[in-house]
Amino acid sequence: MTETEQRAAGDQRARFEALAHVVTEPLHRYLLRRADPDQVDDVLSETLLVLWRRIGDVPGLGPDPVPRERPDPDAVLPWCYGVARGCLANARRSDRRRRSLLERLTWTARTPAGDTTDPDHTALHAALAQLRALDREVILLWAYEELPPSRIAEVTGLSANAVSIRLHRAKKKLAAQLERKTGPHPGHETDEGQETGNGRSSR
Incomplete structure (x- = not known):
C-alpha cells in the first residue's frame, strides 16, 4: 500500500x-x-x-x-x-426465504403440517451442511433466489439438465435428512409389518 x-x-x-x-x-x-x-x-x-x-x-x-x-x-x-x-x-x-425453504423441503419430507419443533431451523441447516458445496448452492439458488434450473445453470456453469438432476437428488437427500430429524409421519410407517397411510398392514 x-x-x-x-x-x-x-x-x-x-x-x-x-x-x-x-x-x-x-x-x-x-x-x-x-x-x-x-x-x-x-x-x-x-x-x-x-x-x-x-x-x-x-x-x-x-x-x-x-x-x-x-x-x-x-x-x-x-x-x-x-x-x-x-x-x-x-x-x-x-428470514422469509429461509422459512420458505424450510416449508418447501419439509413438505417434500411430508413433515406434519404445523410442526414447530425446530423454530431455529437447526435441522435444516444441519441437513444443508451435509450436501456437497455445489449441490448446496443449487438448492439455495432454487429456494432463496427462486431461480429455475435454466437460470441456475447460468450462475453455476452447469447445463440446465445437470442442474435439474442435481436439484432433484439434493432435495431427496434433504428430505431424507429432515425426515430422520423430525421423526416419521404418524400413520405413514412403511417398514414391513407397520401401518401404511390407509391403516392396513404392509404385509
Missing part, C-alpha cells in the same frame, strides 16, 4: 469512527423498536458495515477528510436511519 493509499485509509477510518460515535446508539434504539430481539445486533453490524463502505455518501458529515468536530446528529442520522431500514428489510427477506 502506498503512502497515499495509507493516508486515504486513515482518513476513512477517522471519518467512520466519528460517525459511529454519534449514530451507533440511536441506530440501536431504532432497531430495538422494529426488529426481533435476535436480529438487532446482526442488522446493526450490517448497517455499520454499509456506513463504512459508503462513508463518502453520508450527508452532513462535512468535506474534511478528518472531521475536526463531532458530526451533527440531526444532519447525519436521517440518512443512517434509511440505511438501517434497508438492512432490516434485507434481513426480513432473508
Whole structure:
C-alpha cells in the first residue's frame, strides 16, 4: 500500500469512527423498536458495515477528510436511519426465504403440517451442511433466489439438465435428512409389518 493509499485509509477510518460515535446508539434504539430481539445486533453490524463502505455518501458529515468536530446528529442520522431500514428489510427477506425453504423441503419430507419443533431451523441447516458445496448452492439458488434450473445453470456453469438432476437428488437427500430429524409421519410407517397411510398392514 502506498503512502497515499495509507493516508486515504486513515482518513476513512477517522471519518467512520466519528460517525459511529454519534449514530451507533440511536441506530440501536431504532432497531430495538422494529426488529426481533435476535436480529438487532446482526442488522446493526450490517448497517455499520454499509456506513463504512459508503462513508463518502453520508450527508452532513462535512468535506474534511478528518472531521475536526463531532458530526451533527440531526444532519447525519436521517440518512443512517434509511440505511438501517434497508438492512432490516434485507434481513426480513432473508428470514422469509429461509422459512420458505424450510416449508418447501419439509413438505417434500411430508413433515406434519404445523410442526414447530425446530423454530431455529437447526435441522435444516444441519441437513444443508451435509450436501456437497455445489449441490448446496443449487438448492439455495432454487429456494432463496427462486431461480429455475435454466437460470441456475447460468450462475453455476452447469447445463440446465445437470442442474435439474442435481436439484432433484439434493432435495431427496434433504428430505431424507429432515425426515430422520423430525421423526416419521404418524400413520405413514412403511417398514414391513407397520401401518401404511390407509391403516392396513404392509404385509
